Amino acid sequence: MTATPDTRVPWDRWDAPAEDWMLSGECPAGTERTLLLELAARILFPTVLVFSLYLLLVGHYGPGGGFSGGLVAGLAFVLRHIAGGGSDGAQIGARIKVRPPVLVGIGLAVAVVTALVPAAFGAPVLASVKVGFHLPLLGDIEIVSSLALDIGVYLLIIGVVLDLLRSLGSGIERDAREATSDQTGAA
Amino acid sequence: MTTLSLAMAAVVAVLYSVGFYLLLQRSLMRVLLGVVVLGHGANLLLQLAGGPPGRPPILDGSTDTAGMADPLPQALALTAVVITFAMTTYLLALGYRSWVLVGHDEVQDDLEDRRIARRRTVKASMGEELVDRGDEAGVDPGSAAASDDPVAQAPAGDRT
Amino acid sequence: MTASMLPALPVLLPLLGAAATVVAGRSAWAQRAIGITVLSAVAAVAVVLLVMADRGGPVVAEIGGWPAPVGIVLIADRLSALLLLISTVVTLAVLVYAIDQRIVDYGRRTASTTFHPIFLVLSAGVSLAYLTGDLFSLFVAFEIMLAASYVLITRRTDATRIRSGMTYVIISLASSLLFLTTVALVYAATGTVNLADLATRVAELPTGLQTVLAMLVVVTFGIKAAIVPLHFWLPDSYPNAPAPVTALFAGLLTKVGIYALLRTRTLIFPEGHPSTLLLVLAAVTMIVGVLGALAQNDLNRLLSFLLVSHIGFMIFGLAVSDAQGVAGTALYVVHHITVQATLFLVSGLITRRTGTVSIDAMGGLAKRAPLLAVLFAIPALTLAGVPPTSGFVAKLALLQAGADNGPGTAVVAGVVVLASLLTLYAVVRVWVRVFWGEPKEPLPDPDPHDDLVVGTARTSMPMYAASAALVVVSLAIAVAAGPLSGITSRAGDDLVDRTPYRTAVLGNGGAP
Structure with missing residues (x-):
């Protein structure tokens, strides 16, 4: 990983990019690179992730919610896969250490536990409560307990999208590559 | 009882007929498109069940709900959209598997x-x-189908 | 812990278990333990629900605390609690069988990130379908169940299975979209999707509209339940799946369709007199199914056609549509879930021993596997309805209902007897050809590393034990026929009366 410097940054290098701006060196086949898309993906990726979190948080009253937030976050990963992956989609797997099925499992568990918790307090299953409090600078904040359910769905959807990218994205590319290498090997 | 605008009824009819037509095709990709189109048709129908479009949403604090949009069909359609999404990805994966295993994605006899x-x-x-x-004897019936076809054997991988 | 959360547990526990098995994706033992624990817990909850529903009326859970016509309710009355119990018991036995088959085929340490979670998700979908009191949730339940079944039927595919899987998936998708259309039309006509509320609202609609909606419901669930002429997908798709998957599908999925038909027909579209259409469908289904079975040489396909035939028996009780007939159908569903799953499990054992699914290539198995001969004979005779098995009890209930309701139903009751005799002929012929005669050598397995259970000749004790346990369950149904038919006849009264269900969901006598 390039982003973990173990020495202090020299003073004249403090504003240099902490890691390579392009995903150079990670695409074996230079012809498959699209410079413009890589650059755009680099800028858009964090932005879209933040936007997905926004959608997740406002979902109770505004348009958004766990599912759409998760899908938007998933789209960020799809964009990155298309731009940076090219022929090597392992990129996403390398950066994200958690396996996609585990993400799906955790998301589902969070959602189901959220459904069950109210029953422990004698309320109906899936009942929700509002918690309002005042924060300095931010003003009055109201959090609904069903946000936890949304977070579970959010994680689940991201996990599903990542799993799709792994199996149908890089998996298909790997199959295709192996098929062509088999053919050339046979010939 | 809500009345339906003729244009919307026509759109639903077109979507359903196109969807079912595609569903009857042999190629799984066309079936997939059929499912998507048919899903759109069903969702549109679900939306129309909630009344004419363009009404304001339910507002907090107001008690007069007469002119407001019915939120339930929207919630139902949202769920249905999610399900259609899942089915679409599943069919894509199935089509790809079929292509890997038998060299085409056609539904066989x-x-x-x-x-x-x-x-x-x-x-x-x-x-x-x-x-x-x-x-x-011993051979599973139907596997003769595969032997007729050029089997494009690509390694299967360990995908789900 | 309150009583009002109990109906939610059979849905939420398997989902939680599914999540846990995914997270524990590397430990095969943890996955097995979670699966068995969760299903046992669901079975226990189902017992509690059944006792509560039988003593004090339907148990209702309002999801999120929203009251009935607006919010989603889960409701366990006698029928749904009973079916939930028997389904969970069968699912548990199938899981044990499947686990052991996986151990035999892949070794003790092989975990799977798909099989166990999907299995539990399927179970959650089935539970939701039984318990929901809401038409749209029923759609969601079907989708959960079917999506899981798509994955199970196309896992580890080869060319054969992908063909049969496609047929199954496309037909199911078409019926699901039809279901969604039905929901939309029902909502457009009535403004509600709550089943109890619909019972009132649909009755206020014009007769023509009622008929259209009722027909849509029959077609939608008819595809899921495989009623002739909507059955053609079933014998094409089920036989090619692995034995436990086929057993689960044959035991549960079609019966959930029957349950949905039973619930909607009695609650929303009651006719009050025998339905001619359903009577004809029942007769045709029984005869076409069993004749199709007689033409088969493939053991699994034969059993699939018998499954179709016996769907007709259940439709017959529903068609009679008085309390007696509905009770007969309920009893028949309970009996048939058990016995059909058992038959497919045992058929899996047979094909593993003989290395073929072709009945012609089998023979003389009784000498090599006497236990197998007994395990196949008992559920086969039960299916045919030989006294004193549970099949006899269930068929008797249906025949009584048919005999008491005029000449039309009496004729179809005659068809029931005929179909039973033909079933007996079919299963006895299979038994004789498979277990008697000249022994034939087991064929070598062409590919030992797929789920396709052809000729591995490897079986293990727990697989027999799971099958035997289901045989015991079906025998227990016959032994406990008295109390059981008590429950089903009370359930039938409730279903035809409709008041207990509507009062439990809506309060004040079901008035809107």
Whole structure:
């Protein structure tokens, strides 16, 4: 990983990019690179992730919610896969250490536990409560307990999208590559 | 009881007919498109069930709900959209698997049905039992279908 | 812990278990333990629900605390609690069988990130379908169940299975979209999707509209339940799946369709007199199914056609549509879930021993596997309805209902007897050809590393034990026929009366 410097940054290098701006060196086949898309993906990726979190948080009253937030976050990963992956989609797997099925499992568990918790307090299953409090600078904040359910769905959807990218994205590319290498090997 | 605008009814009708037509095709990709189109049609129908479009949403604090949009069909359609999304990805994966395994993504006939039909006609015409056990003993019926086709054998990988 | 959360547990526990098995994706033992624990817990909850529903009326859970016509309710009355119990018991036995088959085929340490979670998700979908009191949730339940079944039927595919899987998936998708259309039309006509509320609202609609909606419901669930002429997908798709998957599908999925038909027909579209259409469908289904079975040489396909035939028996009780008939159908569903799953499990054992699914290539198995001969004979005779098995009890209930309701139903009751005799002929012929005669050598397995259970000749004790346990359950149904038919006849009264259900969901006598 390039982003973990173990020495202090020299003073004249403090504003240099902490890691390579392009995903150079990670695409074996230079012809498959699209410079413009890589650059755009680099800028858009964090932005879209933040936007997905926004959608997740406002979902109770505004348009958004766990599912759409998760899908938007998933789209960020799809964009990155298309731009940076090219022929090597392992990129996403390398950066994200958690396996996609585990993400799906955790998301589902969070959602189901959220459904069950109210029953422990004698309320109906899936009942929700509002918690309002005042924060300095931010003003009055109201959090609904069903946000936890949304977070579970959010994680689940991201996990599903990542799993799709792994199996149908890089998996298909790997199959295709192996098929062509088999053919050339046979010939 | 809500009345339906003619344009919307026509759109639903077109979506349903296109969807079912595609659903009846052999190629799984067309079936997939059919499912998507049909899903859109069903969701549109679900939306129309909630009343005419363009109404304001339910507002907090107001008690007069007469002119407001019915939120329930929207919630139902949202759920249905999620389900259609899942089915679409599943069908894509299935189509790809089929392409890897048998070289195409066409929905095939059932071999056992054909075998029984053939046995019946031969028996009727010749008056004696057709003996063609050799090719079917032990071999799973239907796998002969694959042997007719050029099998594009790519390594399967460990995907789900 | 309150009583009002109990109906939610059979849905939420398997989902939680599914999540846990995914997270524990590397430990095969943890996955097995979670699966068995969760399903046992669901079975226990189902017992509690059944006792509560039988003593004190339907148990209702309002999801999120929203009251009935607006919110989603889960409701366990006698029928749904009973079916939930028997389904969970069968699912548990199938899981044990499947686990052991996986151990035999892949070794003790092989975990799977798909099989166990999907299995539990399927179970959650089935539970939701039984318990929901809401038409749209029923759609969601079907989708959960079917999506899981798509994955199970196309896992580890080869060319054969992908063909049969496609047929199954496309037909199911078409019926699901039809279901969604039905929901939309029902909502457009009535403004509600709550089943109890619909019972009132649909009755206020014009007769023509009622008929259209009722027909849509029959077609939608008819595809799921495989009623002739909507059955053609079933014998094409089920036989090619692995034995436990086929057993689960044959035991549960079609019966959930029957349950949905039973619930909607009695609650929303009651006719009050025998339905001619359903009577004809029942008769045709029984005869076409069993004749199709007689033409088969493939053991699994034969059993699939018998499954179709016996769907007709259940439709018959529903068609009679008085309390007696509905009770007969309920009893028949309970009996048939058990016995059909058992038959497919045992058929899996047979094909593993003989190395073929072709009945012609089998023979003389009784000497090599006497236990297998007994395990196949008992559920086969039960299916045919030989006294004193549970099949006899269930068929008797149906025949009584048919005999008491005029000449039309009496004729179809005659068809029931005929179909039973033909079933007996079919299964006895299979038994004789498979277990008697000249022994034939087991064929070598062409590919030992797929789920396709052809000729591995490898079986293990727990697989027999799971099958035997289901045989015992079906025998227990016959032994406990008295109390059981008590429950089903009370359930039938409730279903035809409709008041207990509507009062439990809506309060004040079901008035809107």
